[in-house]
Amino acid sequence: MSASVHSHRVVRWINDRLPIFTMVHHSAVEYPTPKNLNYWWNFGSLAGFILAVMVLTGIFLAMNYTAHTAYAFDSVERIMRDVNYGWLLRYLHMNGASMFFLVVYIHIFRGLYYGSYKSPREVLWWIGLLIFLTMMATAFMGYVLPWGQMSFWGATVITNLFSAVPWVGQDVVTWLWGGFSVDNPTLNRFFSLHYLLPFIILFLVIVHLWALHTVKSNNPLGIDVRGSQDTIPFHPYYTIKDLYGMGPFLLFYLFFVFFAPNFFGEPDNYIPANPMVTPPHIVPEWYFLPFYAILRAVPDKLFGVVLMFSAIFILFILPWLDRSTVRSAHFRPIYKQLFWIFLLDCFVLGWIGAKPPEGAYLIIGRVATIYYFVHFLILTPLVGIFEKPRSLPESICTPVVKAAKI
Amino acid sequence: MAYAALPTQVGPGESQTRRDFLTYATVTTGAAGTVLALWPFIHSMNPAADVLALSSSEVDLTPVVPGQAITVTWRGKPVFIRHRTPEETQAARDVDISGLPDPQKDEDRVQNPEWLILVGVCTHLGCVPLGQKQTDPHGDYNGWFCPCHGSHYDGSGRIRKGPAPFNLIVPPYTFTSKTTIKIG
Ligand code: HEM
Ligand code: FES
Numbered sequence: 039m040s041a042s043v044h045s046h047r048v049v050r051w052i053n054d055r056l057p058i059f060t061m062v063h064h065s066a067v068e069y070p071t072p073k074n075l076n077y078w079w080n081f082g083s084l085a086g087f088i089l090a091v092m093v094l095t096g097i098f099l100a101m102n103y104t105a106h107t108a109y110a111f112d113s114v115e116r117i118m119r120d121v122n123y124g125w126l127l128r129y130l131h132m133n134g135a136s137m138f139f140l141v142v143y144i145h146i147f148r149g150l151y152y153g154s155y156k157s158p159r160e161v162l163w164w165i166g167l168l169i170f171l172t173m174m175a176t177a178f179m180g181y182v183l184p185w186g187q188m189s190f191w192g193a194t195v196i197t198n199l200f201s202a203v204p205w206v207g208q209d210v211v212t213w214l215w216g217g218f219s220v221d222n223p224t225l226n227r228f229f230s231l232h233y234l235l236p237f238i239i240l241f242l243v244i245v246h247l248w249a250l251h252t253v254k255s256n257n258p259l260g261i262d263v264r265g266s267q268d269t270i271p272f273h274p275y276y277t278i279k280d281l282y283g284m285g286p287f288l289l290f291y292l293f294f295v296f297f298a299p300n301f302f303g304e305p306d307n308y309i310p311a312n313p314m315v316t317p318p319h320i321v322p323e324w325y326f327l328p329f330y331a332i333l334r335a336v337p338d339k340l341f342g343v344v345l346m347f348s349a350i351f352i353l354f355i356l357p358w359l360d361r362s363t364v365r366s367a368h369f370r371p372i373y374k375q376l377f378w379i380f381l382l383d384c385f386v387l388g389w390i391g392a393k394p395p396e397g398a399y400l401i402i403g404r405v406a407t408i409y410y411f412v413h414f415l416i417l418t419p420l421v422g423i424f425e426k427p428r429s430l431p432e433s434i435c436t437p438v439v440k441a442a443k444i
Numbered sequence: 445m446a447y448a449a450l451p452t453q454v455g456p457g458e459s460q461t462r463r464d465f466l467t468y469a470t471v472t473t474g475a476a477g478t479v480l481a482l483w484p485f486i487h488s489m490n491p492a493a494d495v496l497a498l499s500s501s502e503v504d505l506t507p508v509v510p511g512q513a514i515t516v517t518w519r520g521k522p523v524f525i526r527h528r529t530p531e532e533t534q535a536a537r538d539v540d541i542s543g544l545p546d547p548q549k550d551e552d553r554v555q556n557p558e559w560l561i562l563v564g565v566c567t568h569l570g571c572v573p574l575g576q577k578q579t580d581p582h583g584d585y586n587g588w589f590c591p592c593h594g595s596h597y598d599g600s601g602r603i604r605k606g607p608a609p610f611n612l613i614v615p616p617y618t619f620t621s622k623t624t625i626k627i628g
Contacts, residue, residue: 213486216495219521223491313521
């Protein structure tokens with residue numbers, strides 16, 4: 039088919055030597071996509087779009103940013119005041135990070151609801167989680183660059199997590215810092231890595247899509263595609279749907295950029311870093327709050343750190359914790375309830391993460407942390423065994439065809 | 445006879461053993477070399493010579509009156525220097541240390557009982573505890589209080605309550621004269 043779809047001579051000439059047009063056609067035009075995808079399937083391409091926005095704005099910010107403790111804060115203020123449209127680049131980048139996490143969280147919960155992590159999509163799920171981990175590292179290091187109070191103290195607290203490692207902890211932290219505290223060497227390497235990691239993410243996204251196009255998209259019914267009657271070509275049907283979804287998303291994103299650019303930020307980060315004074319309330323960015331809550335729920339330093347990382351790593355084994363072969367929560371009456379409770383639990387953790395760890399907050403934080411793990415380690419496996427799923431339709435198009443006949 | 449040793453003329457098992465040996469030896473050498481080559485990259489991230497060279501600070505103690513505390517910088521970190529009153533020292537020494545999370549006698553934490561010298565970094569996750577100023581909160585044990593996750597330190601800088609695992613660290617220091625110290 040390579041020759042037939044490319045009518046232009048030059049295109050054909052290139053394509054015969056490097057089948058790049060075939061590849062694009064295959065994966066972005068004819069890619070057979072389930073007919074029944076709903077709007078929750080828009081968030082993958084939205085994530086890709088924001089990644090592009092982050093790379094673009096980031097590269098232009100880097101042209102005016104200075105990675106030195108003596109200049110970093112001022113160079114960012116200069117971007118805000120003197121560089122043409124510098125404020126726009128910065129606010130797009132700052133709010134873009136929040137949007138990126140928002141979109142990817144929705145994307146992940148979509149996967150949890152519709153069972154997209156199950157066979158044969160386990161590897162696809164893993165790559166997604168690696169993307170998520172890399173995003174967290176990137177966002178954390180990016181937040182350090184403006185060298186405000188929150189940058190400095192966030193970096194101090196988070197790098198100190200590694201001091202919990204038995205025996206070598208302190209050496210590891212010194213190595214991460216390149217000194218005896220968060221200082222100029224730390225800022226320099228964070229800038230270097232903050233520039234690098236998004237390209238690692240880009241690479242992982244390509245592998246993610248490779249895996250996706252091998253096992254194909256899941257769909258709201260969670261049943262396998264039976265044949266061509268269940269699918270439509272990606273282009274124009276889903277290109278236009280993705281593009282349409284981008285409209286409301288951009289309205290939402292740009293509302294913050296233009297009307298509430300510091301909504302997600304902390305005022306303390308407009309105070310230059312001062313290694314001698316810790317701000318009274320250190321709060322991480324909102325997208326880290328649930329994990330921060332888990333860290334602080336535990337009175338023991340090492341165990342707190344281990345539990346926090348486990349909260350993410352547990353997602354890697356989820357495909358085996360869930361014993362049910364039915365993917366979509368649509369057909370799983372009990373799992374469906376648990377899904378919403380779990381989502382609520384994540385919100386509770388996020389709320390607790392922003393509160394001081396004392397009194398009732400501490401208790402609620404502990405209960406929510408325990409529930410987080412109970413959900414994955416106990417409820418998920420049990421429900422998979424004991425739940426009686428509703429009966430599945432024969433194929434994606436059967437119900438529609440039947441309804442049409444009546 | 446001699447030709448019998450050629451790979452083509454010996455049994456398949458035997459020749460494979462020799463091949464395998466060469467393969468393993470090559471892979472091992474290559475792997476070891478690669479790992480060794482990583483070290484310069486890793487070590488380049490450790491503190492550089494100029495960072496290490498900055499690692500001592502001199503402090504003149506004359507202006508610090510009893511009951512007063514100052515904060516100085518050592519290796520980019522705050523160091524708390526507290527000129528304790530005799531009552532404060534006594535209070536720190538009256539504590540029964542057996543029940544503390546990180547039991548240590550006050551006598552082992554000071555060179556001169558009047559001068560308490562501590563790295564002002566919470567041993568939990570590295571915030572700077574409050575308590576240097578008169579108006580700061582001093583925690584439940586009349587010392588320092590770390591606002592980040594709520595660690596309380598006493599008048600000897602020992603951890604008494606909260607998530608921090610250890611007492612505030614006593615940096616290496618020497619009295620170069622009666623009224624000056626060199627930290628580091
Ligand atoms: C930079 C971040 C990411 C990008 C750009 C991205 C991109 C995409 C795209 C374009 C799709 C296909 C469209 C769709 O189903 O929405 C997809 C599918 C998928 N992604 Fe991601 N993704 C990212 C992060 C993640 C993360 C963090 C996870 C999970 C931990 C994940 C898990 C999945 C799964 C399971 C599918 C298959 C979904 C299905 O067909 O039901 N992705 N991804
Ligand atoms: S850093 Fe002091 S209590 Fe956590």
